[in-house]
Each structure stands twice: as structure tokens, then as C-alpha cells.
């Protein structure tokens with residue numbers, strides 16, 4: 001009896017976490033809704049291609065589960081209730097999942113579109129990177145549509161950094177992560193803020 005129970009738990013786990021099989025390309029789906037393709041070793045966030053696994057992992061595309069009871073920050077507790085963002089902690093919440101970047105938080109809140117179905121020429125051009133369309137009153141962050149202009153503005157800043165980081169991947173992967181994190185690359189000792197190098201003399 002116990003043995004059957006254990007067996008069925010094992011088979012349930014096997015169903016829940018399909019192990020990546022070689023030749024099992026998931027790009028068609030992950031390009032649309034974000035994710036990492038273990039077969040091609042590329043990730044997508046809002047249809048933007050990311051070729052560094054550490055950069056992709058850092059951005060935390062799918063968010064992570066939190067235990068609301070363990071959260072002490074008042075502003076986080078308030079944010080969880082309204083799918084908001086806590087500026088103090090740099091954490092956003094959507095459907096009780098926590099996101100560590102403005103970009104993935106905004107992408108989780110926005111609406112994923114199939115770029116081939118976008119009728120407006122502006123919007124369809126914006127879907128290749130980002131942009132706000134005054135005709136449709138909608139901002140695109142890759143293939144994700146965001147209607148709130150303030151939210152769009154913050155997400156577009158984060159997207160700008162991601163595009164700069166993407167360029168950096170070929171030269172230094174840890175610099176690429178430092179760019180999106182506003183941090184210092186431990187290898188090159190270069191500090192980045194808002195996608196730009198900070199000279200050591202700067203405050």
C-alpha cells in the first residue's frame with residue numbers, strides 16, 4: 001500500500017518536471033511566453049532573445065513562490081495585495097509570485113501578444129524592442145502590451161538595459177548581469193548604472 005503511494009508520488013513528480021531531452025526544442029513556446037530552451041541554450045523574455053543563461057537566470061523570468069507570512073516589509077505586504085511593486089526592496093508581485101526585476105514584473109502584468117497579429121504598424125515595430133504608441137495608447141515591451149504609461153516607462157528603462165546587456169554578453173557575461181543589476185562586474189571591476197559605465201571618480 002505504502003509502496004504504491006510512493007510510486008504514484010514519484011510518477012506525479014516526473015510529470016511535473018519534464019527533464020529536458022536533447023532535440024526537445026521549446027523555442028516556439030518560450031519565444032511567445034518567455035523561458036529558457038535547454039536544447040538551443042537560448043532564453044526569451046517578452047520575445048527578446050537572451051543568449052546567456054546567467055543573464056536569463058538573473059532576470060528571474062517566471063518569478064518565484066513566496067511565503068507571504070514570512071514577509072516583514074510593510075510596503076511588500078501592501079504590494080502583494082494589489083500586484084504592486086515595492087521600490088524599497090526592488091521586488092514586484094503578480095499573482096503571489098515575486099519578481100526581482102521591473103522588467104519581468106511588468107512583463108508578468110502585461111498582455112502577451114503574437115507579433116504577427118498586431119495590426120498597428122507602430123506597435124508591430126515597437127514589438128521588436130520597445131515603444132509607446134500614441135494612436136493605440138499602448139506601450140510594447142517586446143511582445144508584451146502595457147496600458148499603464150508609468151508602468152510602461154519603468155519597464156522600457158529596464159528593457160533598454162537588457163538590450164545593452166545583450167550586446168555585452170559576447171564580451172563579458174558578468175558585465176552583462178552587472179548592467180541589468182546596476183552592479184559591479186567582479187572580473188572587470190567596472191560598475192554600471194542605468195546601463196552606463198560609472199567612472200571611479202563619480203559618486
Ligand SMILES: [Zn+2]
Pocket residue numbers: 024025026027028037039040041
Ligand atoms: Zn530551442
Ligand SMILES: [Zn+2]
Pocket residue numbers: 073074075076077086087088089090091
Ligand atoms: Zn519591500
Ligand SMILES: [Zn+2]
Pocket residue numbers: 120121122123133134135136137
Ligand atoms: Zn499602435
Ligand SMILES: [Zn+2]
Pocket residue numbers: 172173174175176185186187188189
Ligand atoms: Zn566584466
